[in-house]
Amino acid sequence: MKNKFIVHPYMPNSVPETKKEMLNALKVEKVEDLYKDVIPKHLRFKGEMRLPDPIFSEYELKKHVEKILSKNISSSDYISFLGAGCYQHYVPAVCDEINSRSEFLTAYCGDTYSDHGKMQAIFEYCSMMAELVDMDVVSYTNYDGGQASSSSIRMALRITGRREVILPKIMHPEILSQVRDYCKHVADIKFVDYDPVTGQTDLKDLKNKISEKTAAIYLENPSYIGILEEHGQEIADMAHEHGALFIVSADPSSLGILESPANYGADIVCGDIQPLGMHMHYGGGCAGYIATPQEKKLVQEIPTYLYGITLTKVEGEYGWGRALNERCSHGSREDANEYFGTECGLWAITAGVYLALMGPRGMEELGETIIYRANYAKNLLSKIDGVKAGIFDSNHFKEFVVNFDETGKTIDEINKRLLDYGIFGGKDLSKDFPELGNSALYCVTEIIGIDEIKKLVAALKEIV
Missing domain, CATH: 3.90.1150.10 (Aspartate Aminotransferase, domain 1)
Incomplete structure (x- = not known):
């Protein structure tokens, strides 16, 4: 089928006349003209991609994809x-039932004039999550736990006006990679060693490395290798004595039996909510959370949406909407502290369903x-x-x-x-x-x- 123009049934606007009409409206001759000033010439693909012939039958395409997928072995099989x-x-069945409803699955995250059901659902998630982590304020979801950790560290850098961050020597390598990339122009990273016997934080090494330049100490508890840190309060005290913030990434599935980091001195608690009703999805289905006390200096630096509840003109009825929008990129694209997206809001609703089902x-x-x-x-x-x-x-x-x-x-x-x-x-x-x-x-x-x-x-x- 080479050199034959294909109208793809699964690609909108691939009819030649429609494509030409769109190019004319943009005042360009070909699609490549849209990219030449954006993608450097040396990075552009040259030649023709080696692609198989298209499959037009939906049934045949389904069979083809299923044959490819059958090569995988999933955790349901092994x-x-x-x-x-x-x-x-x-994952309780009702989590999939609720998050597949069209008003949640397909509706974009609207403003206060629409999607009140979605806003209430996310508000309920934030409320239950706040109860679980024992904090006053919980943010709208981040992309994943790695971004939640990275954004929490950026919050500490802005609040303290310092550059130095202390991370554990043993931490999630993918999250470390995200932190390095997210903070590379604004932070200097130090690593604190671990006790060779317990695997917990080496407090002597931490004492030698913390200084008046330190913006934050970051801790994973449980750690990447599952260890429960028993010196949280001592680490928090050390951070606060030097004017630094204490950030703890906590697995929410552990907080039904473990003390919340908020109660041993954490200023910011963050992590991934994937354990709360989300399938693994080949590594997807992730969303992060950030939680803080209701202190202005902390809340003002949270980069994502915050959802609030308010009275209406009708007695006994309430409304839900976004609060303090000026903090985030929704309120000001160019002046926001960070940019964030809305693609993971569905997981906030899913986690809310899970928490409501489970209860304390x-x-x-x-x-x-x-x-x-x-x-x-x-x-x-x-x-x-x-x-x-x-x-x-x-x-x-x-x-x-x-x-x-x-x-x-x-x-x-x-x-x-x-x-x-x-x-x-x-x-x-x-x-x-x-x-x-x-x-x-x-x-x-x-x-x-x-x-x-x-x-x-x-x-x-x-x-x-």
Whole structure:
């Protein structure tokens, strides 16, 4: 079909006459003219792309895509012990039912003159999330937990007028990459070491590195490798003594049983809400949150929408709308502190449905189930010859490090063998954290049962 013009049924305005009419309206001769001043010449693709012939039949196209997708093996097919920021939690059916409703799924996030149902839904999410993290104010969703962390750090830089940020040596590598990129022109990053026995923050090293130049100390709790930090209040006190802010990224699925960072000194709490009713979606389905006390200096720097409730002229009826719009890029594109988008608002509604379903007792049961099953797995794995599970002497939530140094096998070799047993093994840490040796990060959520854990243990005994 080369050199034959194709009118694609799935591409609007691909009819030649329509395309020509649009080009004439723009006063350009060809589509390439729209890009030549935007994309540098050396970055433009030259030649003709090697694409297959188009499939016009919807049924044939469906069969073709399904054949490609069938090559994948999902976590519904195999037992998955992967986590590292994207988790397989149970998603109640009503979460999918509500977030697939047309008024939520397809409607753009309107202003106060429209979408009152959506605004109320997001307001309810913010209220329940605020209760979970024990903060006064919760923002509209960010793109993901990485952006929430990055924006929280930028908030601290603006509030303090300083450049220095202290991050943990062991933190989520993808979030670290986002922070580096997001803050590269405005921040100087220092890393605080961890205690080699507990894996928690090395307070002596932190004391040596914090200074009057420090804008913020950032902590993940639970940490990227699942460790629960027990010195939160001491870290907060150290930050505040030097005029710095204390930022904690917290997994919301842990807060039914763990103390909120707000109650051990955190000025800003942030994180990813993917565990709250969102499928993994091949790494998608993520959205971040930022929470603060109701202090003007903090609230004014939150870069996303804030939703509020107000009285109306009709007694007993309320209205919902956006508050303090001047802070964000919706209120002022050119003068805003940061730019943000609205694509993840659907996940705020989803998380709101999840929190409403679970309630305080449900979140407590969720946390208890996860911590019990993760520790059960860790204890069984530790009994395998050559395997050391939980290499740090600390409490863990959801995730823990398993070391295979004494087996003589690499994580890659072990994980490939585990596939023969219908198991996805833990994430290989050897590249990101070589000091941990031949180790993998294993994750156990509430959907991993005792039988699945025993199957993993039996498989590893045969493999190593």
